[in-house]
Amino acid sequence: MSNFSVGFRQHNGVQILDLHGELDAHTAPELEAALQKCLQNGQYNILINGRDLDYISSAGLGVFMAYVEEIREKGGDLKIAELKPGVYNVFDLLGFPLLFDILPSEAEALERFARGERPMLPSS
């Protein structure tokens, strides 16, 4: 029934998660489990690739919020790349581009990882 899946890749010490399908309240636990696994393996540089992500609901967005703080505390970052316009719009509405590095291409995201850049957060 689930039409959501997560693929794992590695590139230069960055853990890349490829999201496929629709991320909503029902499928959010799968992404949570994937992120949990990354943290357990000590990987804190995580790139979410949304090339094949067709839909995201607010519950899906909640997953990113739930983990980003811990990841940044550990010195890593959670970046998002290659979102489809419709999905990006949902991120954008809530102001996620202010909280996360959301980049058009994976290469740019990896570059930012390499340079160690993170979004400026006045509150943190």
Place this chain on the structure above:
Amino acid sequence: MIRNVTIPSLQQTEMLLQQRRTRLFLLLPFFGTGYILSVVFHLLTWKSGTPPSTWVRLFYYDGLMLITYGALWLLLWGETHQRGTSPTRTFWGLTVASLLFLGLGYLVLRIGRPSGDLALSAPVTGFAYETGVPLTWAAVVQMNVLALLEALLAFWLLLQLRGLVLFKRTRQSERSWRWMLITMAGSALLVDLFQPDEFVLALLLSLPVGLMLRNAFRVAWILYLPFRQKLLNLGLTVLATGALSGTLAFTSGPAYEYVWHYSPALSSFVNLSLAFGILYLVTSFLSLLFHLPTTGAFQRKVDELAALHALMQMVSQVFDVERLTDTIVRLPVETGVAQTAWLALPDFQTTFRPRIVAAYNLPAGQTPEALVDVEALYQEVATRRQFLLLEQALTDHRVRARPEHGIGSLLVVPLVARNELLGVLFVTREVAYGFEQDEVEAITVFATQAALALDNARLLHERLEKERLARELAIARDVQRRLLPQQLPRLPGLQIVASSVPAQEVGGDYYDLLRLDDHRLAFIVADVAGKGTSAAFYMAELQGIFRALSPLNPDPVVFLTQANRALFETLARKAFISAVYGVFDVAKGTVTLARAGHPPPILLRPHAPPRLLRLQGLGLGLDRGELFRQTLEPCTLSLQAGDRLLLYTDGLIESRNDRGEAFGYDRLLQTLEAHAQDTAASLHRHLLETLAQFTGHPAYDDDLTLVIFQWQEVPMLQETRDHQDVQTQTAGASTSTTQPSQPSQQAP
């Protein structure tokens, strides 16, 4: 018909004879008359001195005997029939009866003789050698009395032993007992009729003797005697055997001639009966002797199994899963069938591996996992669906226990109910080869019972959990319903239509309107990420914030910043709220609003394309405060007559049709353009209708909230107040779960 009435069936006769009065009435006359006639017969023979003709003897005398002693048998049968027999009483009774008989017999033999040897030959004792005619009156008396006494003893003996032979009776055993009696009586009669020689006699007696042997080995009652009883009965069988042997010696010795001349059939029957009595006593003695050593073990086993069965009933009465698992491991140990027991259930929630939920009587400081490879054994039993018995547990590679842990043999039994494996029970014994076949069976049966109980408890638990959840959701739904405005406030010049439909029982959408003073109205439309009970609580919190803060700080930036600060502290990390907040000022004809991560409001002016107000702003609860305040972008609009402001939640945009397409902004804006001139109420209705047509089903995927404001310029406040009473429409309940929408409307 008539035959049915006149000849009662065997059962009817039996029933009839079971009533004592009927029995005595029917049988006593037969017996009494028959007996007196037989005495008269012998007296006549004695007086005449000649034997009766063969025909008289065969048809008159033997017929008379059959009826007389048949009646006597039935009389005694009726007296002993219903009494339960205890072997002790039977043996004791046999001994006493035999001794009594011997005493009486001795006295009878002395009649008419002053003293001397009792074992005199027939002519001397008083019968004619050739004809068997009694020679003295004493002989007549003696033969009649002795025959009666012998018959009484033999019948009584058979009826007493019957209770023991037919202990745990079956159709088979009943039949074999009956046949024994019939063949005994039959052969006795044949002996009487033909007076056969020894060879034929032996042949004739082989059948009853065979059946006697067969019945003599029916000694099942011995198994259930406790040790002391067995010992007591052992002594009593010796005693009774002695007494019966003495009696047999008496009946086939000194008394033989008398009874033989009275009736050869009776004499043979009596001797056969006594022989059977002795045979039975001897087999009883031997069986008792052989069973003595096993009594303790047998008794223990019976106790164990009885306890296990009794406690199984208890298992089925426990409904609490935790208590049930405890009981399941305790019972085999407490009944002594096992030394140690533990129970592994599959963990469906997290690990998907068997988990030990209860253990009993483990060796000190040990865990089941330390003793055996629980998972490997569990998997094997799970696939086999049958018990696994490790007779020499320590030699198995999956057993980690050392000899001092006292795990000699291990029995692993699956708990299967409704064809589903619910768990696995492990029981151990200290010694290798410790589990007997019947114990394995008992534990297997116990496991089935336990599985059923576990299944029941689980179903009950699930049902309770479901009910609890349903109650919780009902409460949350109720809370949510109360949080939405029950009645819309009124302000001159402003028309409001609002509806909110939760997709599930409890949704995450919230809207509210609050009249701040006579010319200002604060409004909020929000969407809590996630649904269910937690969403209802966050909504409640937001409502509190809105109702408390907006009168004090109606300015959107101030209000939303404060709301964000409050919510950031209390919301779960992954929870956030998107909202649009604003204030209408009817005196100035303006609206000031700001967007916190919410889908942009739409401004629809009469002669212009709809405009999405894409104001910058983070969702509530995402950021601690600084970034939120910096990015928040308020906007003030001067309103013109006919302006409509649309506020909605993402349910409107993201509702999808069967092909998976979302309604989207484009369709929304198209619909608005098509109805650009509509009033708020009509626009509201058209939008929802268009959406329903698009999705093709009345139910929405997500919560759907739609609030539309329409501004109608009013030149003077005074004037509107005069009109107010005329056109008032009160808002009804603004949410509904049964109807897709229920707009609330207020007109000035």
